[in-house]
Amino acid sequence: MRRDILLWPHPVLKQQAAPIARVDDAVRALIDDLFETMYGAEGVGLAANQVGVPQRVLVLDTTSRQPELRPLAMVNPVIVSAEGETVYAEGCLSLPGEVEDVERAAVVTVRYLDEQGHAQTLRCEGLLSIAVQHELDHLDGIVFVDHVSVLKRELIRRRMKRLQASRELRVGT
Numbered sequence: 001m002r003r004d005i006l007l008w009p010h011p012v013l014k015q016q017a018a019p020i021a022r023v024d025d026a027v028r029a030l031i032d033d034l035f036e037t038m039y040g041a042e043g044v045g046l047a048a049n050q051v052g053v054p055q056r057v058l059v060l061d062t063t064s065r066q067p068e069l070r071p072l073a074m075v076n077p078v079i080v081s082a083e084g085e086t087v088y089a090e091g092c093l094s095l096p097g098e099v100e101d102v103e104r105a106a107v108v109t110v111r112y113l114d115e116q117g118h119a120q121t122l123r124c125e126g127l128l129s130i131a132v133q134h135e136l137d138h139l140d141g142i143v144f145v146d147h148v149s150v151l152k153r154e155l156i157r158r159r160m161k162r163l164q165a166s167r168e169l170r171v172g173t
């Protein structure tokens with residue numbers, strides 16, 4: 001089921017997401033919804049709190065740029081090591097139309113549970129590295145605009161307020 005993506009600065013996007021105790025069918029159903037919602041919005045990553053579920057689950061698909069990889073679902077992901085630095089112009093499904101340069105680690109190694117509940121360790125490079133750091137930030141209540149200057153963030157806040165207002169008008173609420 002495709003879910004609605006919350007727009008920043010919705011309070012759930014600023015919340016620390018809770019760890020998953022057990023990867024069960026409910027978690028797998030959430031993962032399915034996250035994939036469907038991400039693909040519907042043409043994103044490369046989505047965190048559960050972006051659809052209003054403050055739990056530590058995220059999905060990623062960077063295969064359009066990294067065909068050697070496959071789509072990934074991560075439960076309780078943790079970055080265990082990071083190397084180098086890179087700057088990438090990031091966007092976010094919770095901030096449509098906004099793009100800002102963000103400095104990240106170039107390569108990260110992530111430990112997580114897959115959709116079967118098995119522990120995995122994955123070294124992430126390129127777009128996958130950027131995307132996993134971006135989505136992990138979401139689980140900690142951080143969005144990419146928290147990495148830019150206060151001035152830029154305030155301009156974005158104003159644009160998002162206008163976008164939110166126009167959406168509410170459109171659905172007639």
Ligand SMILES: [Zn+2]
Pocket residue numbers: 091092093094134135138144
């Ligand atoms: Zn995002």
